[in-house]
Amino acid sequence: MKRVLAIVSALATTTLFSPFSAAQAEGEFEQCKTRLSAQAKNEGVSDKVVDDAFASIAFQPRVIELDRSQPEFVTTFPSYYSKRVTDWRVSKGRELLSEHRELLNELEKQYGIPPHYLVAFWGLETNYGGYKGKMPVLSSLATLACDKRRSTYFTQELMTALKLMERESLSADAMVGSWAGAMGHTQFMPSAYFKYATDGDDNGQVNLWDSEADALTSAANFLANLGWEPGFRWGREVALPDNFDYRLSGYKQRRPVNEWADKNVTLPSGSTLPDSDIDAYIVVPAGHAGPAFLAYQNFRVIMRWNNSEFYAIAVGELASQISGSSGLAQALPDLPTYSRDDIMQMQKKLNQKGFDVGKPDGILGPATRAGIREYQLANSLIGDGFPSLEVMKSLDVKLQADANS
Structure with a gap:
């Protein structure tokens, strides 16, 4: 109790909102829990599931701390990329690509998502299941639901998580994940889990923590629903001419690949871009001294999973290298922090x-x-x-x- 009040008191001194005063924190959270419990029952979750779940739900001061925290330093693309697209992650990805080849090929036939992309998402999200998070999901969601900053969103995610418990016969203790409630090998929020998760091993339960088949199948279903275009790649590294007008970079400047070729954008080797009329745009994540990329529609689909160009490039490049690419042609520049x-x-x-x-x-x-x-x-x-x-x-x-x- 003293630790809860101390952290809440410290948070209350910032300019950011915290609904829990030092004197009322525990009481207000318990009152909020009572309201959430009643709402869950009103939404059709059984009394037993609600009562069992809320018996273990507790205020998580660390969640509020993380939600409020701002990174002290600005992450540069070279720093981000080099920590995520590593030799080990490529090697392990190739190993898992081979291990799950039969399932992955079936998923490609059904959903149109190439195997190396599914493995790349898996690698980026949890290091191939090596780290799925350790926070109690229900407590984290309840803590955020009782915080006015994003109460509506997290209240709905909590309600959905409770419905998942009932539908999939999950225990509260087994539901661990990120501080914001993302779960399993593929780090699905409850809403994505409820809507897109799929039983890949045909055992009657969708368990994204314990079943790699469920996780990979769910990722394929999710990406297909996000709009993945079968038969097309995410994008590619390109070389820009010395006189390139960087005002032409960015999503608003997308145009057919053939037009980029006319502007002397080439493959890194200097060869001409493929003859294509599909729309693409230039991404320059580290300035003119770093690599440049031509991003296609599937790049935007990756960003619907995680709205970050850095993330989308990392997924795309990891996928490319897992399938045999040798990596970036342009070295990453040494940028200041x-x-x-x-x-x-x-x-x-x-x-x-x-x-x-x-x-x-x-x-x-x-x-x-x-x-x-x-x-x-x-x-x-x-x-x-x-x-x-x-x-x-x-x-x-x-x-x-x-x-x-």
Whole structure:
């Protein structure tokens, strides 16, 4: 109890909302549990399942702490990619591709998802089941449901998790996962689990923790429903011409592959792009010094699983390497590590100079990248929209790393 109150009290001193005061935390959570329990029964969950589940549900202060936390540093693409697309993960992925070949081939026939992509998602989500999370899912969801910041969403996820317990005969103790409630080999939220999870081993139960067949089949069903286009790849690495106009990068600038070829975009080897009229767009995640990618519609499907270009590139490249690709042709650049304060300083400087990037928040979103690009073009710099050291120096940003060195 003392630990709960201490953490809640600390959170309450921040500018972020916390509904639990130090004096009322336990009481308010218990009152919220009572309301949630009644709602679950009203939604048709049996009294026994509800009573058994809520007997073990407890407030998780760590969940609130994680929900409120902001990363101190901005993750760069080289850092993100190098930690996820590793030699071990490629090797293990090839091993599992062979081990599950019969099932994966059947899934491709049924859902249209190539085997190496399913294995890549598995690798990115839980390291092939090596780490599925250890937080009590029901308690985590209840804690977030009782927090006003995203109460509606997490209340519905909790209700769905309780219905899953009943439908699949799952025990509360077995339902462990991420702090936000994602579960199993494929880290499905309860809503995705309830709607898309599929019995891959035909034992009458869908168990994403214990059954690899269930997890892989569910991933295939999920991706098919997200709009995966069978017969098409995720994208590919490309080489851009020296005079490439980086204002042509990004999703809003998508156009047929043939048009990119006309603009002298090539394969990394210098060979001409395939003759194709499918739409694609350029992604430059690490600035002009790093690799560039041509992203197809399935890239957007991957982003519907996890709305991050970094994630989508990692899934696509891991899948490609599992199926035999040798990896990136362009080496990852050695980029500085920026703090959120560094980025906020840069955003303030850009705003002051008339390059509107919106309210400084330390996040490298589309508006910030557009502002950087316009500043670069106005100052005879390569307009890739990337906050290089050259940009920081030009704007006279005092980097936190420099101050601490």
